[in-house]
Amino acid sequence: MQNLDFSxxxxxxxxxxxxxxxxxxxxxxxxxxxxxISETYEEAFLGQSKLQTVDLSCNSLMNTxxxxxxxxxxxxxxxxxxxxYLRLPxxxxxxxxxxxxxxxxxxxxx
Numbered sequence: 223m224q225n226l227d228f229s230x231x232x233x234x235x236x237x238x239x240x241x242x243x244x245x246x247x248x249x250x251x252x253x254x255x256x257x258x259i260s261e262t263y264e265e266a267f268l269g270q271s272k273l274q275t276v277d278l279s280c281n282s283l284m285n286t287x288x289x290x291x292x293x294x295x296x297x298x299x300x301x302x303x304x305x306x307y308l309r310l311p312x313x314x315x316x317x318x319x320x321x322x323x324x325x326x327x328x329x330x331x332x
Contacts, residue, residue: 223245223246223248223249224248224249224250224251224272225249225250225251225252225253226241226244226246226249226251226252226253227252227253228253228254228257229253229254229255229256229257229277230255230256230257231256231257232257232258233254233257233258233259234257234258234259234260235259235260235261235262235263236254236259236261236262236263236266236267237263237266238263238264238265238266238268240266241266241267241269241270242268242269246270247269247270248270248272249270249272249273250272250273250274250275250296251273251274251275251276252273252275252276252277253277254276254277254278254281255277255278255279255280255281255301256279256280256281257280257281258281258282259278259281259282259283260281260282260283260284260307261283261284261285262278262283262286262287262290263287263290264287264289264290266290267290267291267293267294268293269293270294271293271294271295271296272296273294273296273297274296274297274298274299275297275298275299275300276291276297276299276300276301277301278300278301278302278305279301279302279303279304279305279326280303280304280305281304281305282305282306282307283302283305283307283308284307284308284309285308285309285311286302286308286316286317288311288314288315288316288317288318289317289318290317291317291318291319291322292317292318292319294319294321295320295321296321297319297321297322298321298322298323298324299322299323299324299326300317300319300322300324300325300326301326302325302326302327302330303326303327303328303329303330304328304329304330305330306329306330306331307331308327308330308331308332309332310332
């Protein structure tokens with residue numbers, strides 16, 4: 223499976239085994255927009271080395287673990303837009319990524 227779209231559902235979190243439990247191993251694009259996701263765990267995307275695009279817009283994210291995407295060397299586009307509760311960390315970066323080219327943060331209350 224290369225593309226996974228579970229937008230417009232009632233998903234509340236992405237924990238460290240969510241994708242692995244679904245048998246997803248070579249994901250390229252994930253659309254998890256318009257859910258109720260309030261948190262993502264550091265290991266949520268572990269093993270997804272081909273992952274290029276993640277859309278987590280229009281959720282209830284409050285924060286992200288800075289190292290959530292550090293092991294995704296192909297990640298280029300990340301949308302966190304319209305997460306009204308998302309806060310910048312008091313110390314340190316929002317996230318670590320050497321491959322990220324586009325970070326969408328519009329309509330977040332920073």
